[in-house]
Amino acid sequence: MLIDVKDLFKIYNEGKENEVRALDGISLQIDRGEFVAIIGASGSGKSTLMNVLGLLDIPTYGEYHLDGTDVTTLTDKQQAHMRNKQIGFIFQGYNLIPDLSAAENVELPLIYQGLKIDQREERVEEAMRKVAMFDRSNHKPAEMSGGQQQRVAIARAIATHPPIIMADEPTGALDSRTGRHVLEILHELHEEGTTVILITHDTSIAATAERIVRISDGKIVMDGTREEAGL
Amino acid sequence: MNFRQSFKIAAKSIAAKKGRSILTMLGIIIGLAAVIALVSFTQGQNKWLNDYYAQMGDNIININATTWDGRDISEQLYTYCQKMDEYMLGVTPNYQCWGELNVRYGTKSLSSYNTDWENQPQVYLGNQQFTLCLNYELEDGRDLAYIDVKNMNHVCILGSRIAKNLFDYAQPVGQRISINGTAYTVIGIYKECDPENVGNGKDNVILLPYTLKKLFGDRVDGGSFVGKAKDAASVPKAIGLLNGYLPGLVGDSGWGNASTPNTWQQSANEQNKMQSLFLGGIAALSLLVSGIGIMNIMLVTVTERTREIGIRKAIGAERKTIITQFLIEACLICGIGGIIGIAVGYLATAILCKLVLSFIVWPSVSVTAGAFIFSVVMGVIFGLYPAVKASGLQPVEALRAE
Numbered sequence: 001m002l003i004d005v006k007d008l009f010k011i012y013n014e015g016k017e018n019e020v021r022a023l024d025g026i027s028l029q030i031d032r033g034e035f036v037a038i039i040g041a042s043g044s045g046k047s048t049l050m051n052v053l054g055l056l057d058i059p060t061y062g063e064y065h066l067d068g069t070d071v072t073t074l075t076d077k078q079q080a081h082m083r084n085k086q087i088g089f090i091f092q093g094y095n096l097i098p099d100l101s102a103a104e105n106v107e108l109p110l111i112y113q114g115l116k117i118d119q120r121e122e123r124v125e126e127a128m129r130k131v132a133m134f135d136r137s138n139h140k141p142a143e144m145s146g147g148q149q150q151r152v153a154i155a156r157a158i159a160t161h162p163p164i165i166m167a168d169e170p171t172g173a174l175d176s177r178t179g180r181h182v183l184e185i186l187h188e189l190h191e192e193g194t195t196v197i198l199i200t201h202d203t204s205i206a207a208t209a210e211r212i213v214r215i216s217d218g219k220i221v222m223d224g225t226r227e228e229a230g231l
Numbered sequence: 232m233n234f235r236q237s238f239k240i241a242a243k244s245i246a247a248k249k250g251r252s253i254l255t256m257l258g259i260i261i262g263l264a265a266v267i268a269l270v271s272f273t274q275g276q277n278k279w280l281n282d283y284y285a286q287m288g289d290n291i292i293n294i295n296a297t298t299w300d301g302r303d304i305s306e307q308l309y310t311y312c313q314k315m316d317e318y319m320l321g322v323t324p325n326y327q328c329w330g331e332l333n334v335r336y337g338t339k340s341l342s343s344y345n346t347d348w349e350n351q352p353q354v355y356l357g358n359q360q361f362t363l364c365l366n367y368e369l370e371d372g373r374d375l376a377y378i379d380v381k382n383m384n385h386v387c388i389l390g391s392r393i394a395k396n397l398f399d400y401a402q403p404v405g406q407r408i409s410i411n412g413t414a415y416t417v418i419g420i421y422k423e424c425d426p427e428n429v430g431n432g433k434d435n436v437i438l439l440p441y442t443l444k445k446l447f448g449d450r451v452d453g454g455s456f457v458g459k460a461k462d463a464a465s466v467p468k469a470i471g472l473l474n475g476y477l478p479g480l481v482g483d484s485g486w487g488n489a490s491t492p493n494t495w496q497q498s499a500n501e502q503n504k505m506q507s508l509f510l511g512g513i514a515a516l517s518l519l520v521s522g523i524g525i526m527n528i529m530l531v532t533v534t535e536r537t538r539e540i541g542i543r544k545a546i547g548a549e550r551k552t553i554i555t556q557f558l559i560e561a562c563l564i565c566g567i568g569g570i571i572g573i574a575v576g577y578l579a580t581a582i583l584c585k586l587v588l589s590f591i592v593w594p595s596v597s598v599t600a601g602a603f604i605f606s607v608v609m610g611v612i613f614g615l616y617p618a619v620k621a622s623g624l625q626p627v628e629a630l631r632a633e
Contacts, residue, residue: 051627054545055626056544056545056625056626056627056630057625057626057627057628058625076549076550077549077550077551080544080547080548080549080550081547081549083544083545083546083547083626084546084547084548085547089545089546091630095538095541095542095545095630096542097247097539097542097543099244099247099248100243100244100247104243104247108240108543108546109546109547111236111239111240112543112546112547112548112549112552113547114236156546160547
């Protein structure tokens with residue numbers, strides 16, 4: 001099992017009057033090679049779930065095994081390595097570093113991995129070609145459209161060849177045509193064997209996934225095929 | 232991740248954020264240059280004033296040390312003043328002979344009784360530092376030497392007016408004159424220092440080795456000395472030291488005191504003190520302003536940088552890597568800015584000094600180093616601040632920074 005989560009809680013202001021349970025006892029298993037869409041209304045806790053699954057945030061309680069490793073016991077440094085090697089993130093707001101060119105943004109995780117320059121260049125070119133952005137390598141984020149920025153962000157996510165891609169509303173800021181293009185790339189990656197976890201509130205996007213997990217008030221209310229989800 | 236890669240990331244980041252890097256550097260450059268130029272220029276002004284006072288022939292310290300038991304304390308006083316070479320240039324007995332004086336060369340004679348007041352000879356007894364301490368300069372011949380004093384040589388140096396009156400246009404050096412019947416060889420002539428002859432008869436001086444004092448009996452007042460301080464600022468210090476030393480030297484059977492004859496000299500010292508305070512104030516203020524400038528520029532970008540750190544963490548940067556990157560960045564920016572700032576400061580100093588003072592006072596190493604270290608430390612602390620703060624957060628919190 002690639003991702004194995006049991007009784008996951010993320011509670012803010014625990015024990016106080018304004019206690020919020022963003023995750024309220026989530027148990028979830030995702031196998032290698034799956035394409036899972038996690039859906040829910042805004043504030044349902046789906047982004048929090050992704051942040052915890054992606055080691056961007058720590059759960060208040062619960063067990064989390066990633067590829068057999070109990071990640072709740074990892075040090076900060078080990079978590080950094082885990083994020084670097086295992087997971088590629090795609091954010092709604094792209095989160096590119098504005099002062100670096102497209103290629104430099106894509107190169108960054110490879111530098112953190114400690115790769116040599118020729119290897120890095122090879123990987124950057126490969127990733128940029130995959131998202132059809134190679135000819136824009138030297139552009140700064142501000143010089144690109146939203147769709148182009150998101151494609152660069154995808155290139156950055158896949159440059160390290162991570163087994164898992166986590167995408168949080170990757171099409172949320174894009175028009176439907178560029179959104180479809182981004183989705184196509186995610187499906188291509190899935191076909192090549194990457195596990196894709198897609199967070200969205202858009203049911204038409206979720207409908208392209210083979211497995212749907214619906215979240216409401218921090219709980220999983222449905223977990224099944226898209227037919228079972230009625231999409 | 233090794234240091235070289237951190238360095239590369241940092242260099243890339245500086246190059247990528249040209250605007251911010253230049254602004255930060257500018258803050259450091261202006262701050263440093265201002266401190267260096269202001270401090271040096273004020274120091275230059277100080278020096279100019281000191282030189283001006285020194286040129287006016289002062290920094291003189293009058294020392295009165297009388298012993299009633301007839302002990303000769305001049306050698307001890309001389310030795311003591313030599314040990315104070317941090318403040319003192321020299322000290323000499325300044326014994327004047329009172330009563331009747333008859334000075335003769337050939338048929339010419341000058342008398343303290345029969346001659347016009349403006350040509351009356353004045354005999355002083357001093358040592359080899361008399362010329363220096365009383366701001367005389369030699370026109371011809373040689374100065375009094377230690378050996379003359381020690382061997383009680385019958386030699387003398389003449390003031391310009393005396394020499395002219397006795398010798399007309401003849402060559403005085405090497406000739407023998409008689410004072411009250413005793414013969415002395417003229418070894419030197421002083422330059423004219425009072426052409427209008429309005430002063431205290433400085434050009435009518437005849438200097439003899441003070442060891443010849445006995446020849447004049449009780450007509451010599453043996454308690455007067457003149458010291459010369461290095462500069463205006465040294466005057467009060469030397470006076471303080473002397474007044475601490477003199478009572479012990481003269482003992483119970485004597486009286487000693489050191490003072491400066493000029494009130495303006497005292498006020499000059501006050502002015503010096505004020506200026507030093509002023510200088511310190513300016514330096515502190517400039518540093519503060521530059522420090523705040525650096526802090527501002529660094530803090531303005533904290534949010535932006537916090538997001539950046541969130542992104543870097545999300546794609547796998549370790550905390551150590553991020554802090555190293557920011558440290559190198561801050562050191563590079565502040566170091567380069569600091570070096571440029573020092574260069575600009577030196578240039579500004581040179582221009583300012585040249586234009587206003589006509590000589591250049593280079594900034595002291597301590598001021599330069601102090602200002603540099605302060606600016607760089609400020610820059611590094613505030614440059615590192617977002618990294619230390621944000622790299623400890625969960626990536627999601629850093630990413631949320633608005």
